[in-house]
Amino acid sequence: xxxxxxxxxxxxxxxxxxxxxxxxxxxxxxxxxxxxxxxxxxxxxxxxxxxxxxxxxxxxxxxxxxxxxxxxxxxxxxxxxxxxxxxxxxxxxxxxxxxxxxxxxxxxxxxxxxxxxxxxxxxxxxxxxxxxxxxxxxxxxxxxxxxxxxxxxxxxxxxxxxxxxxxxxxxxxxxxxxxxxxxxxxxxxxxxxxxxxxxxxxxxxxxxxxxxx
Amino acid sequence: xxxxxxxxxxxxxxxxxxxxxxxxxxxxxxxxxxxxxxxxxxxxxxxxxxxxxxxxxxxxxxxxxxxxxxxxxxxxxxxxxxxxxxxxxxxxxxxxxxxxxxxxxxxxxxxxxxxxxxxxxxxxxxxxxxxxxxxxxxxxxxxxxxxxxxxxxxxxxxxxxxxxxxxxxxxxxxxxxxxxxxxxxxxxxxxxxxxxxxxxxxxxxxxxxxxxx
Numbered sequence: 001x002x003x004x005x006x007x008x009x010x011x012x013x014x015x016x017x018x019x020x021x022x023x024x025x026x027x028x029x030x031x032x033x034x035x036x037x038x039x040x041x042x043x044x045x046x047x048x049x050x051x052x053x054x055x056x057x058x059x060x061x062x063x064x065x066x067x068x069x070x071x072x073x074x075x076x077x078x079x080x081x082x083x084x085x086x087x088x089x090x091x092x093x094x095x096x097x098x099x100x101x102x103x104x105x106x107x108x109x110x111x112x113x114x115x116x117x118x119x120x121x122x123x124x125x126x127x128x129x130x131x132x133x134x135x136x137x138x139x140x141x142x143x144x145x146x147x148x149x150x151x152x153x154x155x156x157x158x159x160x161x162x163x164x165x166x167x168x169x170x171x172x173x174x175x176x177x178x179x180x181x182x183x184x185x186x187x188x189x190x191x192x193x194x195x196x197x198x199x200x201x202x203x204x205x206x207x208x209x210x211x212x213x
Numbered sequence: 214x215x216x217x218x219x220x221x222x223x224x225x226x227x228x229x230x231x232x233x234x235x236x237x238x239x240x241x242x243x244x245x246x247x248x249x250x251x252x253x254x255x256x257x258x259x260x261x262x263x264x265x266x267x268x269x270x271x272x273x274x275x276x277x278x279x280x281x282x283x284x285x286x287x288x289x290x291x292x293x294x295x296x297x298x299x300x301x302x303x304x305x306x307x308x309x310x311x312x313x314x315x316x317x318x319x320x321x322x323x324x325x326x327x328x329x330x331x332x333x334x335x336x337x338x339x340x341x342x343x344x345x346x347x348x349x350x351x352x353x354x355x356x357x358x359x360x361x362x363x364x365x366x367x368x369x370x371x372x373x374x375x376x377x378x379x380x381x382x383x384x385x386x387x388x389x390x391x392x393x394x395x396x397x398x399x400x401x402x403x404x405x406x407x408x409x410x411x412x413x414x415x416x417x418x419x420x421x422x423x424x425x426x
Contacts, residue, residue, distance in 0.1 A: 048276075048277060049276040049277055050270070050276040050277055050279060050283070053270055053276060054270065054287075057263070057266055057267065057270065063261075063262040063263040063266060064261060064262055064263055064294075064298060066263060066290075066294065067293055067294055067297045067298065069290075069293040069297075069340070069341040070263070070290045070291075070293045070294040070297075073286045073287075073289050073290035073293060073337075073341065074267075074286075074287070074290045076286050077279075077282075077283045077286035077287045077290060078283075080280055080282040080283045080286060081277075081279065081280055081283040084280045084282075084283075085277060085280065117340075120340055123336065124286075127282070127330075127333055128282040128286065
């Protein structure tokens, strides 16, 4: 059971809370658009109307907490929809796809964070996703610094932001482990730097990867 | 990879559109309550606040159609929540559980109807469900008769009711195949009969099974 192959025009952005993904995504989009290419910027969970409704359900604090397997399957349900209805059609017409989070988030949050079996996550990836980014930029920042940044943003923490520090330490360790295991796909960006520096490093990593490809 | 074992106080009700499950469920509940036992009557998709929200999403015709894998994973997400938060706690305190649909519905609708791989459904069942009913009553009725009955009920057909006849023929065939493969768990009830007759047959099947157990 081999992992899906990376697509040469599909770039994902990963990282914990407060890593600055939104700013970086805009910088990457601008860099690619400067070359005149079509760029689809999307996010997970989300990326289609139904997938965005699943996202809302996942983050909604009004119902009982989702059990770990429920959360995992909702994430992959949204991903299956996103891949089939948005991502593969965009790649097929030659567009670049920039996704704020993709399957690595499930390995990090539901696998590392919640302790679910990585073999099951791999089975779901193989069965219902079937594609990986060619390049994954991991914005890495220490948990305390990331949470401090993120806490300035929302008045009410959502379901995942409400987790404890050890949860986010496991998330971070899983991300770093995946990056070490797949050096051809991952670039780790030091996201403890000021936002403009993080964005510049990410754009440089994207351009170096593209020029080498 | 063996299938989960059947639980001696867990009864599921299965069947296509217009098979009369609601009437039968009430008759079964009354028969069990007459003995003074606690009876939890529940349904799928649903059975917890979050799972009912997933149900609403699945049946909502306002968003784009769910892709087959999306539908499958939403069904199992709702089921994981239902099993963990409602069903297992009820069984653990000694209650009877009567469920209007359970995992057999996924084999019939997403497997038989949509053509998804039964091996993947079995993997999801083993990983996130882990329990089967001790008794499954299959209310069997011809597709044309069932749809005629069901069509009197709603003004706007939901996502699944809007499928074509060949879809429902595959659903029915899958149900009957499962019943033939697991005669110890399944009882097939002739649901082409008048509703009171169907309910009486179902109650008699339940009582015979319980007395033999």
